[in-house]
Amino acid sequence: MPYHYGPLDIGVRVEVRNEVMEEFTKINWDPKFHIRTHKYDDFVRTFCTNPSGFVITENYGKFVSVNGHSMKNKFSNNTNFAFLIRLHLTEPVENTTLYGESICRLATTIGGGKAILQRLGDLKKGRRSTWERIDKSYVEPTNKDVTPGDLSMALPARILEDIVEGLDMLAKVIPGVNEESTLLYGPEVKFKAVRLDVNKNMEAKGISNLFAVGDGAGVSGGIVTAGVTGLIAAREIIHKEGKKCDI
Ligand SMILES: Cc1cc2nc3c(=O)[nH]c(=O)nc-3n(C[C@H](O)[C@H](O)[C@H](O)COP(=O)(O)OP(=O)(O)OC[C@H]3O[C@@H](n4cnc5c(N)ncnc54)[C@H](O)[C@@H]3O)c2cc1C
Structure with a gap:
C-alpha cells in the first residue's frame, strides 16, 4: 500500500x-x-x-x-x-x-x-x-x-x-x-507513523474497501483527529452498504 x-x-x-x-x-x-x-x-x-x-x-x-x-x-x-x-x-x-x-x-x-x-x-x-x-x-x-x-x-x-x-x-x-x-x-x-495514502473518505488509494484510520495509519496525531478519521470511514462504509447514515 x-x-x-x-x-x-x-x-x-x-x-x-x-x-x-x-x-x-x-x-x-x-x-x-x-x-x-x-x-x-x-x-x-x-x-x-x-x-x-x-x-x-x-x-x-x-x-x-x-x-x-x-x-x-x-x-x-x-x-x-x-x-x-x-x-x-x-x-x-x-x-x-x-x-x-x-x-x-x-x-x-x-x-x-x-x-x-x-x-x-x-x-x-x-x-x-x-x-x-x-x-x-x-x-x-x-x-x-x-x-x-x-x-x-x-x-x-x-x-x-x-x-x-x-x-x-x-x-x-x-x-x-x-x-x-x-x-x-x-x-x-x-513521532508519526508513516502516512498511508487514503482518499477523503479514508479509503486506501487503489484498494477499495480497505480503510485506514487513526494514529497507526499516520492519518491523525491526537485524540480528536483519530476519532474523526474513524467517523469519516464509518460514514463511507455505511453509505457503501446503501444504508442511511446520521453521522
Ligand atoms: C503519553 C501520551 C500523551 C498524549 N497526550 C495527548 C494529548 O494531550 N492530546 C491528544 O490529543 N493526544 C494525546 N496523545 C495521543 C493520543 O493518545 C493518540 O493520538 C490517540 O490515542 C490515537 O488514537 P488511535 O485510536 O488512533 O490509537 P490508540 O488509542 O493507540 O488505539 C489503538 C488500539 O489498538 C490496539 N491494538 C494494537 N494492535 C492491535 C492488534 N494487533 N489487535 C488488536 N488491537 C490492537 C491497542 O491496544 C489500542 O487499544 C497522547 C499519547 C500519549 C502516549
Missing part, C-alpha cells in the same frame, strides 16, 4: 509557574497557540498543556525524551506544555523518524542518559544551567531526574532558534512565558 513519511514534531517541554498561564487555563485546560516564526517561517505550536502538572521522562530504550501530565489528586505549582516545531523532510531524506531519533540520541548522550533541563535565561546567555542556577529560579522543576545542561549542545540551531523566537512571540499573548526562570526540558518529540 502506498505511503509517505509524515512530519516530525520536535522541541521542548516548557514549565512556568501556574500564575503565568492560569488566565488561559481557567477558560481552556489545554489552550492551543499556533505560531509562524519569522526567521525560518516554521510552524511552532503549544500542545498538551498540564495545569498544576508534572514533567516526566519517557524512555524509548535507545534514548530518552520528555512529556507531561496532570493528576487528579496531586497538584504542583507549575504548568507545563509541549512547544513543538514541525519539520518536513523532502530530498535526499524523507524519513523524519530517523532524523528525530538521531537528535534524541545526541541529546541523551550529552545529558548522560537523562533529559536536559535548562533555564531560558541560561540558554539566551549561551551558558549551561546548573542545579545552583536553577535553585535561584522562582520556578522549581517538577522533574528532577534530569541533567541541568545546555540544549544548544543537543538540538539543531534551527529548532533552538524557533523555540526562543516562538516563546518571545507567545509572550505577547502570555506575558511572563519567556522570563529567564522559564524551564525548558528537552528533547520532546512526537
